[in-house]
Amino acid sequence: VSNNVKITSTSTRGSRLLGVATLAGVVATLAFGLLISPPDINQGESVRFFYLHVPAAAGTYLAFLVTAVSSILFLWKRTRSATWDRLAGASAEIGIVFTALMLVTGMMWGRLTWGVYWRWDARLSSTALLLVMFLSYLAVRRLEGTAEQRARRSAVVGIIAFLDVPIVHKSVDWWQTLHQGATLKLKDSQINGLMLFSFFVGLITAVLAYLWLMMHRNRIGMMDQALDEHGLELALQERRAEAVRA
Amino acid sequence: MMYAAWLKEDQGLILGGYGLVFASLAAFAWFVARRGRNLAKQIPDEDKPWT
Numbered sequence: 001v002s003n004n005v006k007i008t009s010t011s012t013r014g015s016r017l018l019g020v021a022t023l024a025g026v027v028a029t030l031a032f033g034l035l036i037s038p039p040d041i042n043q044g045e046s047v048r049f050f051y052l053h054v055p056a057a058a059g060t061y062l063a064f065l066v067t068a069v070s071s072i073l074f075l076w077k078r079t080r081s082a083t084w085d086r087l088a089g090a091s092a093e094i095g096i097v098f099t100a101l102m103l104v105t106g107m108m109w110g111r112l113t114w115g116v117y118w119r120w121d122a123r124l125s126s127t128a129l130l131l132v133m134f135l136s137y138l139a140v141r142r143l144e145g146t147a148e149q150r151a152r153r154s155a156v157v158g159i160i161a162f163l164d165v166p167i168v169h170k171s172v173d174w175w176q177t178l179h180q181g182a183t184l185k186l187k188d189s190q191i192n193g194l195m196l197f198s199f200f201v202g203l204i205t206a207v208l209a210y211l212w213l214m215m216h217r218n219r220i221g222m223m224d225q226a227l228d229e230h231g232l233e234l235a236l237q238e239r240r241a242e243a244v245r246a
Numbered sequence: 247m248m249y250a251a252w253l254k255e256d257q258g259l260i261l262g263g264y265g266l267v268f269a270s271l272a273a274f275a276w277f278v279a280r281r282g283r284n285l286a287k288q289i290p291d292e293d294k295p296w297t
Contacts (some may be wrong), residue, residue, distance in 0.1 A: 005290060007297045010282030026268055034264060048260050052267050097274050101267050109265045112256050209271055216278045219296055223285040226293035 010219040019213045029055075032085030032198035049109035050183070050191075051198050055206035056102035061165055062210055063095030064134065068162035069156035085151035086221035088158055089141055092134050094213045098206070099131045114178055122171040123179035130168055133161035147228070168206070 012130045024096035033051035041049035073079040106124070107117040118124065142153045167174075172181050184199075191199065261262055 005287060007291050007294050008283060008286045010286060010296070012296050030264060032270075034260070045260060052263060078254075085277045087253070094274075096263075097270065101270060105263050105267060108259045112259055113278060129277050133268055188274070209275075213275060213278060216275075216282055219294070220278065220282050222295065223293065226289050227285065230289075230293075 010176075010216045014213050015212065018208065018215065022205065022208040022212050023199065025208050029198075029202045029205045032194075032201045037194050037198040046109055046112035047195070049112070050106055050195075051202040053100065053102060053105040054183070054199065054201040055111055056098050056105060058203055059063060059098035059142060059206040059210050060095055060102055060130075061169070062207065063091045063098055064130075064162050064165055066091040066214075067095060067134075067137075067158045068165075071158040071162075072150060074097065074155045075159075082147070082151070085147075087218060088155065090214060091223050092137055092158065093217060094210060096131065096134050096138070097213075098210070099127065099134065103127055103131065110178075120178040121179060122175035123168065123177050126168045126171050127209060130161070130164045133164055135223075136209075137161050150230040170205050 031052060037048070037051070037059065039045050067088045070084040070091065074081070074084035086156050103124075106127070110119070110124075111117050137154060137157045140157045141150060143150060143153065145153070171177060172179050286294065
């Protein structure tokens, strides 16, 4: 499109620092999750999935919350901007990865504690539905139409899909499920000491990974938008040139 | 204190779970970075506000 290309990546000093912090978090999660934290008195060694599964769930909630808030800001006339649509799409893509990881680690943990990988109970079913809904959201983003039409349609779908997040979270309270209730509570928490610390290491790592991915994915979105605009400009130039030749 | 007794039990699923999570995140990060590099070569620098 242009000869004026000196920057050939989405990296900056800030994103590289964030990447290093994320890698340090991964190493710390591996150390605390696999080696340093003690086994649980009830669950034994399978509790090590807690340091993966719950941070993945937190990453899922965070990513889809950003999608929902960005979608609302896009639909609201006062704040309507392509930026919100771009952020919503980028965050949903990352949220799908976190949801898949939450489901897979949950299944593995379930195999060790329940003896089965899957049960159609409320928590598992609502989480599977969440994954399907946000996959549908990405499909809607790729439907035909102008950028404005696609953004508006996907914003509505994104908000509807997000309604499943509180259902997923509260499903263990609202229905009788095989899945255990909340471990972390403001009062009478079921976890403390080194296990709580290990959990926070995993949680911070998940948030750092989300931020790193979001930073790069958002920049990809900016370039996609620019490429669309340049593509249109080029097509118009070619048409004009054809008209002049004719 | 190190707790490594778990290596004898359930090690396949626990190690597999950790491996799968971090390998998946690394693969996704690599995919995102590669997509960014490919696009950045096609777009003029004035359309890269992070620079």
